[in-house]
Amino acid sequence: MLDLPLLSLVIWIPILGGVAVLAVGKYSDDDNVTRWLSLAVSVLAFLVSIPLFAAFDTTTANMQFVEQTPWIPFLNIYYYLGVDGISMPLILLTTFFTVIVVIAGWEVIKEKVAQYMACFLIMEGLMVGVFSALDGALFYVFWECMLIPMFLIIGIWGGPRRVYATLKFFLYTFFGSVLLLIALIYLYIQAGSFSILDFHALPLDMTTQVFIFLAFFTGFAVKVPMWPVHTWLPDAHVEAPTGGSVILAAMMLKMGAYGFIRFMLPITPDASAELDWLILGMSVFAIVYIALVAMVQDDMKKLIAYSSIAHMGFVTMGFFLVFSILRNTESIQGAAIGVEGALVQMISHGLISGALFLCVGVMYDRLHSRSISAYGGVANKMPVFAGLMVLFAMANTGLPGTSGFVGEFFVILAAFKSNFWLATLTATTLIMGAAYTLWMVKRVLFGEVTNEGVAGLEDLNKRETWMLGTLAVLVIALGCYPAPLVDVFHATVDNLLIHVTTSKL
């Protein structure tokens, strides 16, 4: 079992499966065939990814499930894959959410079904590639290719302003990617290989580190997204079809954060220590500023999109607390709480925001409006749905017992070690997050039935119940017992913290 190239399988099963779906869609008029085939492929990929978790060795920080073969030998570029405690859970999240997205699009997508499903399957493989690539060039290829299916998903199955949204999305992220490429090429010239692990060990002087840091920072901050390069996200979410929003929120945003912890921190530790105020400041600014903006949105998808930006602020903050904790308490004790909190937040935010976008999708499929004011009193007609949406909303406000609490709690604990006022500002999310989320819940779900559209709503069907129910179980399970997930991080994070607090100069 362990001799199988698991990572390659998880990458190539969905990609080849996606091509197969395209081919079948071309010769078959029955959309159900392509739907079932897509479901089979995504479930297979998910099942193949489970051993990554089951057979994962939590005691070592080394890369596991490593595969390395020469790809472009004369440039010293390898097809080099492997995972550690940081990337492995993200791969599982990707394969899991692809199944959910295939189910979410089942009856909803009626046109170009095969192409729609194929886009998601191919994107799944590429995203897994991003999380498992250990060669910079390979990483970059996956990173860029991934944009294409997303571009198509928004551009073809999107809403009325989809062209503006796709262009904005593409140009924004492409702008970041170019700087990323320059940084990677510079590092390649210095290190003589594209291996990310070689990059980690590469000694660099301060000026170089700062430049590399800023290049990476721009590239990844766009993807997270951090304030002020966040304005593509609300537009992309609003125009994307439900499945696109789910993948965007659950997976794509995590790529930026993943870049922070895979590239920036270990490659440029001294610049990170020097410039951590920049990241902390922007993170806390996002948490406060974006929460205020989220408060006044009428479009539910925009509201959740802004909420995502605020929640991703916890991730970027958690990663970069180590330096100020070291300065403030003269020990890195507690820094791991921040980093692991941020990592939990990545997974948890994926589940919760994905679920919330699915909830909006469920309503949109029925009434074709995302506007809060078009709803009111939905709970009267859709009690089961209302129960689940309240649960996800509560998770979004960080209620203990849901996964949303774990990450925020850990990051606030660590932030307190760094600075009292930083923690105070960060903790305002308790109030603001609850305010914008529950205010939306109040206006959408509660009250008397406000219009005929709502009066004609039907509660969840079986497919939707299973889809949201599964997510609900995961959100609660992770909230009540995060230990199995957190244990996966320990070795990698401890190793990382020692690495980043050791100067490269």
Next chain:
Amino acid sequence: MKLVYLSTVLFPLFGSILAGLFGHKLGRIRTHQATIVGVAVAFIMSLVAFYHIVINGAPAFNETIYAWAVIDGITFEIGFLIDKLTVLMMLVVTFVSLMVHIYTIGYMRDDPGYQRFFCYIALFTFSMLMLVMSNNFLQLFFGWEAVGLVSYLLIGFWFKKESAIYANLKAFLVNRIGDFGFLLGIAAVLMYFNSLNYTDVFNAAPAMTNLTMDAALNENWNVITVICILLFIGAMGKSAQVPLHVWLPDSMEGPTPISALIHAATMVTAGIYMVARMSPLYELSEVALSFILIIGSITALFMGFLGIVQNDIKRVIAYSTLSQLGYMTVALGASAYAAGIFHLMTHAFFKALLFLAAGSVIIAMHHQQDIRKMGGLKKYMPITYWCMLIGSLALIGFPGLSGFFSKDAIIEAVKASELSGAGFAYIAVLLGVFITALYSFRMFFLVFHGKERMDDHTREHLQESPSVVTMPLILLAIPSVAIGILTIGPLLFGDFFGSAIQVLPEHDVLAKVGEHYTGVWGFILHGVFSVPFLLAAAGVATAWFLYMKRPDLPGVIKERFKGIYNTLDRAYGFDDFNSTFFAGGVRRIGRFIWQYSDVKVIDGVIVNGTAKTVGLISGVVRHVQTGYLYHYAFAMIIGLLLLLSFFLPW
């Protein structure tokens, strides 16, 4: 014993899950049976725990159930600490909850959300038990927020009512402001103690009395004081202390059984319990104690005033609850933690009784809650009448009833306290006694005596409530009468709490009060001739005079003192201020930064601006590419000539 404690919390949880997921399949009767059995088991298990810990004198149980997460050598865990303080709380919670469960069968009989209601109140019982049985701050916070969630769900239980869904959002948000402080307090505990376990923290605390933290601008704050005040901000939210009290009166939008259970007897006392549990920390900070003392006395007095002008039967009791929570807080601030917990217990019984009796009145009146439209109900509902009378007498501190002991103990303790603020607190709690008697009996007379002011239709249908409603009333009336006599000795002046509550010798006001304590009867006798009793009697007499003898007078007084009346009627303007300043302000700022910063500057100027600039430049530059061969050829020749002229040595 671990099994006993586990089943105490898990049975209500199972009941809740059954009711929530399978309520419709089970039907109404089996749903309430399932949840009632769950809570009854919890109550019996609490009795077993009481027998084991208090009667048999077993040592406190302190064990981990499971490790929630372990990071960096710090264990975040779920675990139980069962000592005498916990056992007392478990009994109060499960007993009141059981009574409320039974009462609900009658009160919610015709409600379509019957099963949902049982699901919520059983979930509440679980959450509250998790809160009081915790042995660490993580689980405390878990229970703390979970009861807040259930409170949110229950206030908004009738989610079609606009006022209800406004009230539940408000309750949740105001509580979140408290939790914001609470969470920072927990973060501070973790930073300075490197553990969230009570035992570790309490053991390490005395060594940290003089530790300071650098806040900003060379301002040094005492760490213990910071921790205590942050944690107390959480208690101010949950236990509705000024200025975070604003949610409690509105929470009366929920069904009456939960007003009794959550917003009178148990959840709102979580803050009181928490401070008593943290007594080893609070003892180390006199600043924090004074802060608590002052907040508590403001709440006790000024919320009492508001009770006088309310006309909704439930809102009268709600303001009474606020005022009584103020009394408990005052007790905590005076270091008389045991008196605070004692009042918490007696109050849980008589206030649950008052609320449930009010609910019985509301059923009879067909959900009319305005006391101006009641009157003369005594002859229609004798059982409710007598229960309400017992509850009211207990509340105002009639000698011998439970409230008398606990309230007198608090007043005596504050009198003996030497902390700064104690003088003010003493006046506040003393004056509060008069106010309490006044508003309680105003309501009592208006509801049960005097003219029958309801319409004819309602009068024809007036009748005593069914036995599922009156039985819990009678069962709650018993402890409302007797619990004081039975427990004051050991609880206040004996060593009941042992090491669960720690008081420094110089703060030990209860010991001072205890020097004069010669037994229950002596305490009663002393009470009859003391100032508080005279004030209470004066309050009842005033109420009788104003509302029975001269019912025309209140209107005259209202006219004469219009300014004061309006201030009280608008509850000092807290709500107006909050809704304009906070709710309105946040929305205005949000809209401003969204429209200007996000839409105009970032998107308008930077993102789309860049695109436009590129477009503009290329618009100009593209004129060069005409596509005519002779243009290009001409340009090439010109270029060539220029190059030649530049490089050729002239």
